[in-house]
Amino acid sequence: MVQSLWNGAWIAALATGAVVIVLIVWAAIFHRKRKSKAELPPQVRYNLPIEMLYTLIPLVMVSVFFFFTARDSERLARVDGDATVKVKVEAFQWSWRFTTTVDGKPLQPVAGLPVNDYRSGPQLVLPVNKKIEFDLSSDDVIHSFWVPEFLFKRDVIPGIPEDNPGRKFEITTLGRTGVFAGRCAELCGVDHSRMLFSVKLVTQQEFDQYIATNQAGSAQ
Numbered sequence: 001m002v003q004s005l006w007n008g009a010w011i012a013a014l015a016t017g018a019v020v021i022v023l024i025v026w027a028a029i030f031h032r033k034r035k036s037k038a039e040l041p042p043q044v045r046y047n048l049p050i051e052m053l054y055t056l057i058p059l060v061m062v063s064v065f066f067f068f069t070a071r072d073s074e075r076l077a078r079v080d081g082d083a084t085v086k087v088k089v090e091a092f093q094w095s096w097r098f099t100t101t102v103d104g105k106p107l108q109p110v111a112g113l114p115v116n117d118y119r120s121g122p123q124l125v126l127p128v129n130k131k132i133e134f135d136l137s138s139d140d141v142i143h144s145f146w147v148p149e150f151l152f153k154r155d156v157i158p159g160i161p162e163d164n165p166g167r168k169f170e171i172t173t174l175g176r177t178g179v180f181a182g183r184c185a186e187l188c189g190v191d192h193s194r195m196l197f198s199v200k201l202v203t204q205q206e207f208d209q210y211i212a213t214n215q216a217g218s219a220q
């Protein structure tokens with residue numbers, strides 16, 4: 001959905017740009033000053049239909065942009081609350097702690113340290129193609145949770161009460177397995193650039209095994 005909004009916006013912007021360039025070139029060529037004619041062209045003051053067109057067309061264009069943006073951002077920000085896998089994300093200077101809960105049962109938290117390579121940071125293991133609910137919190141400054149591959153980013157702001165819907169978002173994970181980079185996208189101090197983590201997407205079967213070996217309270 002983010003991809004289609006992005007593509008649609010580009011197509012609309014390119015079409016608008018093409019029309020504008022054609023009009024500029026056309027005006028420059030066909031309305032340039034001719035040597036043969038010294039007198040001023042007829043001076044027209046108002047042309048009501050054209051003035052109205054100039055007002056209406058941008059209004060229609062902006063409305064179309066607004067409609068699609070509002071529709072998609074509402075959908076992206078919506079939290080249905082029925083995800084079986086939930087992740088509590090705690091951001092701190094300068095790493096992350098992830099606590100995954102499956103059907104209400106928490107797994108061992110995963111916490112990390114600042115690193116130079118996202119693969120050595122804390123790793124969040126999730127199943128492919130599944131709706132995940134995230135709950136973001138920070139104990140110190142503003143961070144930003146960003147997995148570029150998910151096309152989603154959300155600021156992690158300290159001091160938001162637990163029941164506030166602004167802390168939560170849902171995404172459906174990608175349909176393919178792999179290890180994806182995650183970052184902090186808000187300058188949060190000296191080791192901000194090393195606040196890296198990874199998301200490992202595994203098949204449901206592998207995820208079930210992961211749950212079995214990482215139930216909270218079981219021996220590591």
Ligand SMILES: [Cu+2]
Pocket residue numbers: 091092094142143144184185186187188192195
């Ligand atoms: Cu940060």
